[in-house]
Amino acid sequence: MTLPDSHPQWLLWAPLAAAVVHICEEFVWPGGFMSWYRRYRGTSASSITPRFLVIVNAILLAVCVNAALATDTSFGVAYWIAVSAILASNGLWHLWAAVRDRGYSPGMVTGLVFYVPLAIYGCIHFLRSGSVSIGSAVVALLVGGSYPFWSAMFHARAEVSPEARRLSLGHLQSSGGCELLSHCGETTPLAVSRSKLRHCIRCVSHNGVTGPMR
Numbered sequence: 001m002t003l004p005d006s007h008p009q010w011l012l013w014a015p016l017a018a019a020v021v022h023i024c025e026e027f028v029w030p031g032g033f034m035s036w037y038r039r040y041r042g043t044s045a046s047s048i049t050p051r052f053l054v055i056v057n058a059i060l061l062a063v064c065v066n067a068a069l070a071t072d073t074s075f076g077v078a079y080w081i082a083v084s085a086i087l088a089s090n091g092l093w094h095l096w097a098a099v100r101d102r103g104y105s106p107g108m109v110t111g112l113v114f115y116v117p118l119a120i121y122g123c124i125h126f127l128r129s130g131s132v133s134i135g136s137a138v139v140a141l142l143v144g145g146s147y148p149f150w151s152a153m154f155h156a157r158a159e160v161s162p163e164a165r166r167l168s169l170g171h172l173q174s175s176g177g178c179e180l181l182s183h184c185g186e187t188t189p190l191a192v193s194r195s196k197l198r199h200c201i202r203c204v205s206h207n208g209v210t211g212p213m214r
Contacts, residue, residue, distance in 0.1 A: 015084055036105065
């Protein structure tokens with residue numbers, strides 16, 4: 001269904017503007033997101049590299065541009081709502097991470113000041129204008145709001161890198177990890193489960209064995 005061109009232009013392009021400001025807070029001023037995230041996530045931040053962050057944020061900006069240009073149909077409006085929900089869920093994640101870390105999360109301010117209110121206002125506007133059904137809006141919100149969960153799953157899968165799995169048994173033993181590996185009941189690190197190998201590497205990196213593995 002084609003919709004009349006009655007939506008304010010500022011609203012259509014607001015996700016893009018908010019994303020630009022948010023990225024600036026994360027990486028320009030005050031910046032420091034990558035180092036903070038690596039510390040916050042620990043071993044699961046191995047997938048966070050400058051190249052990865054550039055690609056992800058470039059895709060985000062392209063998605064925001066597409067959302068602004070696609071609101072002439074009800075599907076396009078639902079797409080806009082889904083994008084704004086992704087942004088809002090990211091802002092709420094920043095808040096949750098800051099509370100959990102008991103400190104400032106780079107990106108938290110713009111996420112709460114721009115992302116969350118924008119998603120709420122935009123969803124209400126499109127529903128009141130009849131540009132999208134309640135069912136489509138709910139689905140879009142659920143899809144976009146699920147972003148933190150599948151993002152966490154992606155990083156969890158990369159928590160133990162292939163390089164770490166290829167560490168030799170001799171290297172781990174020489175680093176003080178032989179006691180931990182002996183509790184795994186395996187003869188090679190490749191046969192050790194993901195959680196056990198992760199714990200071995202973490203303990204070895206801290207220069208010592210902290211205790212028996214269960």
